[in-house]
Amino acid sequence: MSAEELRRIAVVPAYNEERNIARVVAELKEHDPGLVIVVVSDGSYDRTGEVARAAGAKVLQLPFNLGIGGAVQTGFRYAWENGYDLAVRCDGDGQHIPAELPKVVAPVVAGDADIAIGSRFVADGGYRSSATRRLGIRLLALVVSAIARQRVTDATSGFQALNRRALELFAADYPHDYPEVEGMVMTIKHRLRLVEVPVEMREREHGRSSITALRSIYYMVKVLTALFVGLFRRRVVPLETSRRFDGGSQGAEAPALPAPERRSA
Amino acid sequence: MIADSQTPLKVSIAATAASLVLVLVVFELIRSRRLRERYALLWLLTGLVLVVLSAWRGGLNTIAAWLGVRGYPPAVLFAVGLLFVILVLLHYSTVISRLSDQNVILAQRLALLEAKLRDD
Numbered sequence A: 001m002s003a004e005e006l007r008r009i010a011v012v013p014a015y016n017e018e019r020n021i022a023r024v025v026a027e028l029k030e031h032d033p034g035l036v037i038v039v040v041s042d043g044s045y046d047r048t049g050e051v052a053r054a055a056g057a058k059v060l061q062l063p064f065n066l067g068i069g070g071a072v073q074t075g076f077r078y079a080w081e082n083g084y085d086l087a088v089r090c091d092g093d094g095q096h097i098p099a100e101l102p103k104v105v106a107p108v109v110a111g112d113a114d115i116a117i118g119s120r121f122v123a124d125g126g127y128r129s130s131a132t133r134r135l136g137i138r139l140l141a142l143v144v145s146a147i148a149r150q151r152v153t154d155a156t157s158g159f160q161a162l163n164r165r166a167l168e169l170f171a172a173d174y175p176h177d178y179p180e181v182e183g184m185v186m187t188i189k190h191r192l193r194l195v196e197v198p199v200e201m202r203e204r205e206h207g208r209s210s211i212t213a214l215r216s217i218y219y220m221v222k223v224l225t226a227l228f229v230g231l232f233r234r235r236v237v238p239l240e241t242s243r244r245f246d247g248g249s250q251g252a253e254a255p256a257l258p259a260p261e262r263r264s265a
Numbered sequence B: 001m002i003a004d005s006q007t008p009l010k011v012s013i014a015a016t017a018a019s020l021v022l023v024l025v026v027f028e029l030i031r032s033r034r035l036r037e038r039y040a041l042l043w044l045l046t047g048l049v050l051v052v053l054s055a056w057r058g059g060l061n062t063i064a065a066w067l068g069v070r071g072y073p074p075a076v077l078f079a080v081g082l083l084f085v086i087l088v089l090l091h092y093s094t095v096i097s098r099l100s101d102q103n104v105i106l107a108q109r110l111a112l113l114e115a116k117l118r119d120d
Helices: A021-031 A048-054 A068-081 A098-109 A131-148 A164-172 A179-189 A213-230 B009-031 B037-055 B057-067 B075-119
Strands: A008-014 A036-042 A058-062 A086-089 A115-119 A160-163 A194-198
Touching: A008 A021, A008 A048, A008 A068, A021 A036, A021 A048, A021 A098, A036 A048, A036 A068, A048 A058, A058 A068, A068 A086, A068 A164, A068 A179, A086 A098, A098 A115, A098 A160, A098 A194, A131 A179, A131 A213, A160 A164, A164 A179, A179 A194, A179 A213, A213 B009, A213 B037, B009 B037, B009 B057, B037 B057, B037 B075, B057 B075
Parallel strands: A008 A036, A008 A086, A036 A058, A115 A194
Antiparallel strands: A086 A160, A115 A160
């Protein structure tokens, strides 16, 4: 099936990105005019929502800041409930290059993967950032590779393409705070097919990343704790044997939250 | 000046066991998804610090001497435990404040939304 036959949507989380968001939306539109663009404004107090709407995006305005995980999941739920076949996530700060989308989308459209993730490190994509940051990203990639028993090179990339199976999983259950790392492990444990594709990313042009030094420490501790505790959770049942909700056309019921996992017998 | 006293072995064992139970309970709560990592980290830190101080008698004695606690080194365990409980409570107070603010915003937005739906 070619990409044009699929109902496709871009989920763009944005927090106070009034200076970057118009360009992101414009580039996405230019790249694929048939792509519906949903900007999830995560409690922004600048004009992110207005600017995005003016640029031609649908805007989901969250009443307060949920954090990147909650914002992205809002977009995934919208995509799931409205029956989209293919969703891409592309961050609103402009670091993900819409022209690179075909590479990320290709494995999902071809049916080779349920989720494809753009990696800065599969090949030398020329990505430059601080040494400690690169070290942290590498360390997380190693930990995820060991836990998931599948080699990954960039566990913190938010540049992703998902089919409906992956959307179904993430609409129902998505990690809070910083979701990429745990999301990757979740995907593989649910036996969805995950592939990485090399992409280029660029430095953000305006504003600062929301990740500061203190937050990086919290981030590493929180993610490593979550991954460690996750090792002791009962194996998840593959989705196909536990369909929680139906195929989800227009107006399908909201995905039920999975029952909290209780002590296994 | 009286010589620094030592932590009794029994106290050390009992305190270590109690701290370990705290760590295990917190761990299990995270595992069963009844406690989010975000709100569990401070509890885990509390438990781990108490485990270390309880099990490492030499360390506890030394710290007690530094702090001028001459008579009964395990008193430091109480102090540290109390300090962390206060930290956790303060943290939770900020969390509750944020939640109640968000709750107000949600209620207001819901009322506005309902009004809009009725008007149409």
